[in-house]
Amino acid sequence: MKILFTISLLLALSSVACGAEVKLAWNASSTPGVRYRVYRSTKSGGPYRMIGSGISALTYTDSGVFDGKTYFYVVNCRELNDNQISKYSNQAKAVIP
Amino acid sequence: MRKLALLFAMALLLAPASFAQSAQLRTKVVKRKAPGSGLQVNLSWNAPNVGCSVSEVCTYAIYRGPTSGSEVLLISGITATNYQDIGVVSGDSYFYETTAVNVIGQSVYSNEASVNLALPGPPTGLTAVPAP
Numbered sequence: 625m626k627i628l629f630t631i632s633l634l635l636a637l638s639s640v641a642c643g644a645e646v647k648l649a650w651n652a653s654s655t656p657g658v659r660y661r662v663y664r665s666t667k668s669g670g671p672y673r674m675i676g677s678g679i680s681a682l683t684y685t686d687s688g689v690f691d692g693k694t695y696f697y698v699v700n701c702r703e704l705n706d707n708q709i710s711k712y713s714n715q716a717k718a719v720i721p
Numbered sequence: 722m723r724k725l726a727l728l729f730a731m732a733l734l735l736a737p738a739s740f741a742q743s744a745q746l747r748t749k750v751v752k753r754k755a756p757g758s759g760l761q762v763n764l765s766w767n768a769p770n771v772g773c774s775v776s777e778v779c780t781y782a783i784y785r786g787p788t789s790g791s792e793v794l795l796i797s798g799i800t801a802t803n804y805q806d807i808g809v810v811s812g813d814s815y816f817y818e819t820t821a822v823n824v825i826g827q828s829v830y831s832n833e834a835s836v837n838l839a840l841p842g843p844p845t846g847l848t849a850v851p852a853p
Contacts, residue, residue, distance in 0.1 A: 647850045654842030682844075689851075699844045708760070708811060710841040716849035 645687040646718040650699050652682055653710060658701035661709075662686070665696045668715065672698055694719045747834060760811055762836050765803040769821050769828055777823050784818045789833060792818045811838050 648662060660679040663672030664686065676684050689695055698712040747765050764783065773779035781799040784792035785806070796804070809815055816835045821828040 643853065645852050647852050649846075649848050649850075650844040651846040653844050655839075658841050660844060685852075695849070697847060697849045699847050701841050701844055703841045708838065708840050710843040713844040713847040716847040718849035718851050720851050721853065 643687075644689050644691055644720050645685050646689055646695060646697070646720070648684045648686065648697055648699070648716065650682055650713055653701045655701070655703060655710075657704050658710070659704060660684075660699055660701045663698045663700075663712070666693065668696050668717070670696075670698075672696075672712075677702075689718070689720050691720050759807075760809055760838060762806040762809050762815060762817075763803065764806060764817060764819070764834070766819050766831060768802055772823055772825070772828065773821055779821045779823045782820050782822060782827070784820070784830070786816050787814060789816050789835070792816055792833075797822070809836075809838060812840055813838055 650660070653660075659677070660682075661674055662676040662679065662684045663670075664675045665672045675686060675688065684699075686695070686697075695718045697716045697718065698714070700710045700712050702709050766781070768779065780797065781802065781804075782797035783795045783799065783804055783806070785795040786792035795806070806815070806817075814835065814837045816833055818830045818833050820830055
């Protein structure tokens with residue numbers, strides 16, 4: 625049982641271990657003073673799960689991806705002073721080789 | 722003659738709108754604590770220097786409009802120097818003014834304060850590039 629667990633853990637690790645990651649980039653919101661949130665889904669159109677928030681840069685690196693999988697990303701932003709949240713950006717697709 | 726001067730002085734004192742709403746009206750947009758969330762606008766102001774005191778009880782009226790100068794009465798009879806406007810909709814702009822009202826009459830309008838509840842623009846041109 626322990627061996628099986630170790631093997632499956634190693635297998636799981638090996639699929640991440642090759643260091644697959646997705647580099648995301650987007651254009652700034654027209655509203656100044658916002659922070660960005662990055663969402664990911666394995667299905668086109670969502671539902672999306674937030675993987676990063678409070679981002680002030682216009683890039684994000686997702687290193688929690690697995691080989692052979694396809695991911696869909698969207699980004700939105702939050703205004704700092706009144707907490708209003710924008711609509712999602714366009715959806716971007718990443719196929720991990 | 723003295724009587725006339727006294728009458729004149731009294732008329733001045735009693736004239737409506739003779740006291741100024743010197744107070745600075747301030748607005749702050751906050752998330753509603755109430756269920757259903759949404760936004761509310763917290764308004765606060767100072768009592769006028771003249772015309773409102775323990776012996777001269779004042780109430781306040783709030784005026785609201787979608788554009789500058791278009792304010793109409795929203796609520797009157799407020800005894801506190803603050804008000805929470807929960808009747809606001811995300812995406813809209815609101816302009817506010819307040820006046821003080823005592824037994825003599827109504828003060829001039831305060832400064833105009835505004836909030837813009839427009840949603841922030843969404844980010845665009847998202848790209849996702851796998852990097853081995």
